[in-house]
Amino acid sequence: MILTKAGDGAEGGGISLAGTWWDKEALAIAENITDSFDGVLGIYAFRTLPTSRIQVRIEKLTTKYGSPSISDIEEFSTAYRTRLDEAELAKTVPENLSLEVSSPGLERVIRIPQELDRFKEKPMYVRYVTEAADSSSENDGVFRLVSFDLETECCTWGLADVRINREKAGKGRPMSKKQREWRVTTPFDSIRLARVYTEI
Numbered sequence: 001m002i003l004t005k006a007g008d009g010a011e012g013g014g015i016s017l018a019g020t021w022w023d024k025e026a027l028a029i030a031e032n033i034t035d036s037f038d039g040v041l042g043i044y045a046f047r048t049l050p051t052s053r054i055q056v057r058i059e060k061l062t063t064k065y066g067s068p069s070i071s072d073i074e075e076f077s078t079a080y081r082t083r084l085d086e087a088e089l090a091k092t093v094p095e096n097l098s099l100e101v102s103s104p105g106l107e108r109v110i111r112i113p114q115e116l117d118r119f120k121e122k123p124m125y126v127r128y129v130t131e132a133a134d135s136s137s138e139n140d141g142v143f144r145l146v147s148f149d150l151e152t153e154c155c156t157w158g159l160a161d162v163r164i165n166r167e168k169a170g171k172g173r174p175m176s177k178k179q180r181e182w183r184v185t186t187p188f189d190s191i192r193l194a195r196v197y198t199e200i
Contacts, residue, residue, distance in 0.1 A: 010045055010057070011104075011105060012193075013045045013108070013109050014045060015043075016045075017047075017048050018050045020050060022048075022092070022093040023048045025087060029084065037076070039062075041072060043058060044059040044103075045057035045104065052097050053098045054100070056099070056101045056102075057103060076101055106196065122197070123143070124144070125143075125195050126157065131190070146183065154185050155186050158181075159175065159182050162197065
C-alpha cells in the first residue's frame with residue numbers, strides 16, 4: 001500500500017512533474033484555465049506521468065471545504081482538453097495525451113499551516129514525529145484541532161470524538177474523561193501528514 005504524502009501531486013495535493021519535455025507546458029495551460037474561472041476554481045493537485053498522462057485535482061475556492069461539483073469538473077475538463085488539443089497540433093505537447101480530472105476527495109490532505117483554520121471543525125488523521133534526546137518516533141491518531149499558533153508554529157490537538165477513539169474506551173461507550181482531556185502539542189514541521197478523517 002502506497003501511503004499518501006503531502007505534495008505528491010495526487011491525493012496529497014501539490015505539483016509532481018515526471019520530468020518530460022512537455023510537463024511545464026501542460027502545467028502552464030492548466031494554470032491558465034483555472035485563471036479563466038476568475039478565482040472560483042484552483043489546482044489542488046497536478047501530476048504528469050511518463051506514459052503521456054495528466055492527472056489534475058481541482059478545488060472550488062468559493063466553498064469552505066473546496067469540493068467542486070460534477071459540472072465544475074466537466075467544465076474544467078472540457079476547457080483544458082480543448083487547449084491541450086490545440087497544443088498537440090502546435091506540437092508543444094505530445095499527441096494523444098490522456099487527461100483525468102477529479103476532486104481532492106473526501107479525505108483530502110490539509111496544508112499546514114495554511115488550511116488549519118479552514119478545516120478546524122473536521123476530525124483529522126495526523127501522523128507526526130516526536131523527538132527525544134537521542135531518538136525520534138512516529139505517532140499517529142485521529143484528532144480534533146484545539147488551537148494553533150502561527151508565531152510559535154505549533155498545533156495543540158485533542159482526540160476526535162469518532163468511533164475509532166470511542167472503541168478504546170469499550171464497545172458502545174462514549175470517550176472517557178481521560179480521553180476527552182488528552183492533549184498533544186506538535187510543531188508544524190513535525191507533522192508528516194494531516195488529512196480529513198471520514199468514518200466509513
